[in-house]
Amino acid sequence: MRSSVLVVDDDPVFRDLARRVLAGQGLVVVAEADSLASALEVVHALRPDAALVDIGLPDGDGVTLAHQLSALPWRPRIVLTSTDPDAQDPEDMRRSGAGAFVAKHELPNAPLLRLLGRD
Numbered sequence: 001m002r003s004s005v006l007v008v009d010d011d012p013v014f015r016d017l018a019r020r021v022l023a024g025q026g027l028v029v030v031a032e033a034d035s036l037a038s039a040l041e042v043v044h045a046l047r048p049d050a051a052l053v054d055i056g057l058p059d060g061d062g063v064t065l066a067h068q069l070s071a072l073p074w075r076p077r078i079v080l081t082s083t084d085p086d087a088q089d090p091e092d093m094r095r096s097g098a099g100a101f102v103a104k105h106e107l108p109n110a111p112l113l114r115l116l117g118r119d
Contacts, residue, residue, distance in 0.1 A: 002026055002027060002028045002117075003027050003028065003049040003050055003077075003113075003116060003117045003118045004027075004028050004029075004030040004046070004048040004049045004050070005022055005027050005028065005029050005030065005048055005049065005050045005051065005052060005116055006029075006030065006031050006032070006033060006039065006042055006043055006046070006048040006050070006051040006052070006076075007019060007022070007029055007031075007032045007033070007051075007052050008032075008033045008034075008035075008036075008039040008051060008052065008053045008054060008057070008062065008065065009032075009034070009052075009053075009054040009057075009081075010034045010035065010054065010056075010057055010058050011054075012034070014054075014104065015032045015034075017107070018052055018107065019032070021107055021108050021112065022052070022112060022116070025112045025113045026113050026117070027050075027112060027113060027116055027117060030046050030048050031046055031048065034058075035057055035058055035059045035060075036057050036059045036060035036061075036062075036064065036065050037059055037060075039051070039053070039057075039065055039069075040065075040068065043069060043072070043076070047074055047076075048076055049074075049076055049077065049116075049117075049118055050076050050077040050078065050079070050116035050117070051066075051069055051076055051077075051078050051079075052079050052081060052112075052116065053065055053066055053069075053078060053079070053080050053081065053098070054080075054081055054082060055080055055081065055082040055084075055087050055088060056082060056087075062080050062081075062082075063080065063088075063092055063093070063096045063098075064096075066078045066080060066093075066096035066097055066098040067095070067096045067097055069097070070096065070097020070098070071097070077099055077115065077116050077117075078096075078097060078098040078099060079098060079099060079100045079101070079102055079110075079112070079115050079116055080093060080096070080098045080100070080101045080102075081101070081102050081103065081104050081107065082101075082103065082104060083103070083104050083105070084103075085103035085105075085106075087101075088101040099115060100115045102115070
């Protein structure tokens with residue numbers, strides 16, 4: 001079974017790109033969210049295996065969301081992303097529960113199946 005992924009980003013163009021890149025690596029985008037609040041609604045309804053989360057969201061930050069997602073009982077895998085390759089402090093990422101950070105411009109070449117897929 002292919003892993004299900006939630007894409008969280010306020011930019012619809014990036015969400016479309018991410019959906020295509022993830023599908024190309026064998027992952028299934030089951031939903032998209034444009035804010036922290038909508039991501040929390042979707043994640044509880046669909047229980048995705050993983051989430052690709054932008055650090056900069058209009059109603060909060062992706063690090064906070066990653067922390068909330070990593071505390072869920074099914075422990076979805078989380079990858080943080082940003083247009084700023086230096087946006088994520090490694091210690092903050094570790095505390096957030098995210099497994100990795102991938103700058104948006106590196107997304108097409110990132111090992112997303114390994115980072116977001118099931119073991």
